[in-house]
Amino acid sequence: MKLEKKLLLLGLLQSREMHGYEINKLLEHRCGIPINLKKSNGYRLLSKMEKDGWITHKTEKDGMRPQKRVYSVTDLGKRAFLDLLKENLRSFSKPEFAGFVGLDFMGFLPPVEASALLSERLELLKEHFRSLDEISESVRKAHPSIEHMHLYYSNEIELVSDMIGRLGEES
């Protein structure tokens, strides 16, 4: 996972220079970003990459606001970025579907209960889907990952709906 997080940070910093807080804000809501990056982990990775010479920072100050460390990617970092990028495109990393584990054990619950629980889940899924769906056409065009996730969630919604339907027939 770590490598993908570095790849993401290097990619973002190459589109424009940013400081830690700014990146964190960007990723915090992150409905359209395929991985999770928490605040303190973000800062840690930036420090690590700076120590490794992949990025450098200059200190900036706007008026009376706290100092910021504005990072930019070094030549070494750009080479590292390309290596990470190639590796990422070339290889296939099995995603983990933690939420699927329970599906195989639904038989342990009465169908009515399982159905109710899956309906709760369906609502959450739909809500998340809508947030992806609201992303503008132009942004999505430039971000194939969002298109991917969009399709994933629409299928997931269909599958869960079907399951609920089948549970209804059983009871």
Added chain:
Amino acid sequence: MKLEKKLLLLGLLQSREMHGYEINKLLEHRCGIPINLKKSNGYRLLSKMEKDGWITHKTEKDGMRPQKRVYSVTDLGKRAFLDLLKENLRSFSKPEFAGFVGLDFMGFLPPVEASALLSERLELLKEHFRSLDEISESVRKAHPSIEHMHLYYSNEIELVSDMIGRLGEES
């Protein structure tokens, strides 16, 4: 993630008693299991769950083979299992798609190169898909998670193929 791993272990142990090595063998190849569980982590979780009173073991020995610790789920463990199961069905945990991160940065590479890398990836994807596909109809019927993953991979293959196609037109 940890909770899903415990859920999985408890579920497996309720279908039949097993020892650590056996569970690990089962999950090691795991083309049809939605999460990863490495050997030493498996042993660790079993110890933890035993310490918490969720499972117990009896020691068995077949002939001259090493002793085994055969685990079974306690009443407390069964209750914990049901709680974990309900929580898993009810909630929606965003999967992370580490492999998608690079897709948004393809523009940093010449289309021909990106296309070649994605073709490598496509082969790996197809190979994995075939291994899922070989799972028998009856096993898949009993494991909705496999059906889910199966659909996921077939879509993923299509998307990556399309991308390669589009990159071909660009160059």
Added chain:
DNA sequence: TAGAGCATGTAATATGTTACATGATTCC
């Protein structure tokens, strides 16, 4: 007789999260 498999784990390391700390500023 060498290597794979059976069976258990520990130790060291890597990775990630949560809660906490700080101190100014801006908004209500």
Added chain:
DNA sequence: GGAATCATGTAACATATTACATGCTCTA
């Protein structure tokens, strides 16, 4: 005047992987 936001991080903890250790048995 109090809460939210800006901005940085550290410390403690939680989780997971890798490499290593042990020692027996079965197979080629």
